[in-house]
Amino acid sequence: MSDATDRPAIVLRGLTKRYGAAVAVDHLDLDVASGETFALLGPNGAGKTTTVECLEGYRSPDEGTVRVLGLDPRRDARRLRPRIGLMLQDGGIYPLAKPGELLRLFAAFHREPLPVDDLLERVGLTAVRRTRYRDLSGGQQQRLSLALALVGRPEIVFLDEPTAGLDPAARRLTWELIGELRSAGVTIVLTTHLLDEAERLADRVAIVDHGRLVALGTPDELTHGDLAQIEFTARPGLDVDDLAASLGVAVREHGAGRYHLDAGNHPALIARLAAWLADRDERIGKLTAGKRSLEEVFLRLTAEADHDRDAGSVGPVTTAGSDVEVAP
Amino acid sequence: MSGQPAPPRTPVATGGADVDRRLPVVPAVRAQAWMELKLLVRSGESLIITLGIPIGVLVFFSVVDVLPTGGQRAVDFLVPGVLAISIAGTGLVAVGIQTAFERKYGALKRLGGTPLSRGGFLVAKGLAVAALLGVQAALVVALAAGLLDWRPDGGAVAAPLVVIVGAVAFTALGLLLAGSLRAEATLALTNAAFLVLLLISGVTFDAAALPDALAAVGQALPLGALGTALRTALAGEGLAVAPLATVAGWGLAAAALASRTFRWEP
Numbered sequence: 001m002s003d004a005t006d007r008p009a010i011v012l013r014g015l016t017k018r019y020g021a022a023v024a025v026d027h028l029d030l031d032v033a034s035g036e037t038f039a040l041l042g043p044n045g046a047g048k049t050t051t052v053e054c055l056e057g058y059r060s061p062d063e064g065t066v067r068v069l070g071l072d073p074r075r076d077a078r079r080l081r082p083r084i085g086l087m088l089q090d091g092g093i094y095p096l097a098k099p100g101e102l103l104r105l106f107a108a109f110h111r112e113p114l115p116v117d118d119l120l121e122r123v124g125l126t127a128v129r130r131t132r133y134r135d136l137s138g139g140q141q142q143r144l145s146l147a148l149a150l151v152g153r154p155e156i157v158f159l160d161e162p163t164a165g166l167d168p169a170a171r172r173l174t175w176e177l178i179g180e181l182r183s184a185g186v187t188i189v190l191t192t193h194l195l196d197e198a199e200r201l202a203d204r205v206a207i208v209d210h211g212r213l214v215a216l217g218t219p220d221e222l223t224h225g226d227l228a229q230i231e232f233t234a235r236p237g238l239d240v241d242d243l244a245a246s247l248g249v250a251v252r253e254h255g256a257g258r259y260h261l262d263a264g265n266h267p268a269l270i271a272r273l274a275a276w277l278a279d280r281d282e283r284i285g286k287l288t289a290g291k292r293s294l295e296e297v298f299l300r301l302t303a304e305a306d307h308d309r310d311a312g313s314v315g316p317v318t319t320a321g322s323d324v325e326v327a328p
Numbered sequence: 329m330s331g332q333p334a335p336p337r338t339p340v341a342t343g344g345a346d347v348d349r350r351l352p353v354v355p356a357v358r359a360q361a362w363m364e365l366k367l368l369v370r371s372g373e374s375l376i377i378t379l380g381i382p383i384g385v386l387v388f389f390s391v392v393d394v395l396p397t398g399g400q401r402a403v404d405f406l407v408p409g410v411l412a413i414s415i416a417g418t419g420l421v422a423v424g425i426q427t428a429f430e431r432k433y434g435a436l437k438r439l440g441g442t443p444l445s446r447g448g449f450l451v452a453k454g455l456a457v458a459a460l461l462g463v464q465a466a467l468v469v470a471l472a473a474g475l476l477d478w479r480p481d482g483g484a485v486a487a488p489l490v491v492i493v494g495a496v497a498f499t500a501l502g503l504l505l506a507g508s509l510r511a512e513a514t515l516a517l518t519n520a521a522f523l524v525l526l527l528i529s530g531v532t533f534d535a536a537a538l539p540d541a542l543a544a545v546g547q548a549l550p551l552g553a554l555g556t557a558l559r560t561a562l563a564g565e566g567l568a569v570a571p572l573a574t575v576a577g578w579g580l581a582a583a584a585l586a587s588r589t590f591r592w593e594p
């Protein structure tokens with residue numbers, strides 16, 4: 001990336017947005033580095049779209065500050081809009097307009113747009129460039145929306161649920177295009193409720209729930225760090241207290257013969273586990289070490305966030321360094 | 329940045345801080361106006377209102393003399409009225425409905441995320457209305473002059489001025505409804521208002537045939553006032569100040585209200 005700067009592309013501090021009594025975004029702090037692909041992951045209603053719309057300048061925060069490329073998205077909208085590209089969750093395109101003319105229209109808003117015909121080709125819409133938007137397939141509509149976000153050669157693109165409702169083939173094509181943008185050094189902020197999408201595309205993932213940051217880290221950190229686990233199967237009824245004392249981590253037997261170690265994938269720990277079992281001549285049936293799926297992390301964290309809120313405790317979770325910290 | 333911009337290495341790869349980010353105002357507004365015009369023409373239902381009704385009224389009632397036209401030849405009475413109907417049909421009904429659905433589908437919101445400013449957007453919409461009305465007025469005048477032997481008694485300056493004031497006023501009314509009501513409500517209300525205005529405004533038949541109170545109401549509403557102002561202009565009697573002020577007043581009120589209430593998002 002040629003124009004990398006130390007300054008983050010996006011800075012959010014204490015972003016809070018309410019709709020009446022409902023808090024959509026609750027004191028959110030985030031930095032997105034220039035050139036980074038950043039995923040906001042969360043269930044429906046988690047505040048992802050509201051957060052992105054504050055970044056795009058569609059909403060003004062009730063509290064907190066928002067800076068995109070050092071600019072205030074609302075006050076400095078005129079200077080910011082030429083530098084960003086965006087994809088709304090629900091199309092936002094004239095039903096009677098056609099892909100070719102729409103791209104030419106959006107290209108006319110910029111002095112140095114991408115060549116429209118090449119872009120049509122790249123997103124696979126050349127054959128339907130004269131078909132009305134409402135007659136396009138869902139995948140074609142999404143790809144047109146993506147192309148409209150890109151035609152102005154933006155420095156940051158905001159993609160709100162870019163693959164929602166797509167079939168697997170269409171999703172893969174969109175992923176390829178996003179991967180290409182990422183390689184080109186464009187800063188990307190995308191929202192998704194698809195865990196595999198976040199895991200596959202993003203440099204870092206912020207898990208949000210009820211408008212709060214629940215966890216933040218690279219997909220690797222989120223699935224390997226303190227949130228990782230070791231599971232093995234063996235003869236039911238092992239002395240878990242003795243094993244726990246020997247390993248120095250909590251051990252639980254859940255289901256007959258299925259054991260769960262509350263620890264990350266550390267080689268030394270695996271060795272000690274193997275030694276303990278060897279001393280007792282116990283056979284391992286199956287051992288899964290380390291990487292949890294992001295789905296497990298996600299379900300655990302959002303469940304904890306629910307529990308915390310019910311218990312009245314407050315506190316977002318952030319990461320420092322390589323490990324993911326989870327709120328107490 | 330000067331000189332030739334380097335072509336991007338791959339089509340979707342994008343540029344960084346070295347890209348010229350200034351808005352190309354004139355091409356941007358021109359492109360948006362062209363898109364607006366294409367969309368207005370492309371929705372068949374609105375073409376029936378904007379072209380079909382005025383021309384149908386003109387031809388049918390010029391040929392079949394069944395309506396009271398205040399002692400004038402039918403075509404002389406009808407041309408100013410039909411021009412007024414065209415303006416109301418385009419500004420209030422077609423633009424109102426089109427904009428309402430653009431808002432419903434999020435197209436206005438999406439456009440708000442581009443470098444095109446709201447002012448640029450409104451100018452583009454205005455240009456599209458002007459272009460469509462220009463074609464409609466030319467068609468009405470050509471038809472009246474060519475087939476129905478109509479000749480204006482003047483108004484070469486006054487009539488276009490009245491047309492412009494009327495176009496701005498009715499477009500402002502259309503945008504007022506489109507920006508504050510649901511799209512379906514705008515659709516119903518503009519069509520209903522258009523029909524009522526057609527009946528009580530003295531544009532299809534002489535208002536003297538109506539009860540006095542109803543005729544007075546019609547003249548206080550923008551279509552009746554616009555029809556009277558156009559009739560005065562085309563009769564070579566100059567600007568009818570009071571009716572024109574009525575039209576302008578409606579337009580100003582609608583524009584002022586719309587600028588406060590217009591919502592760009594669905």
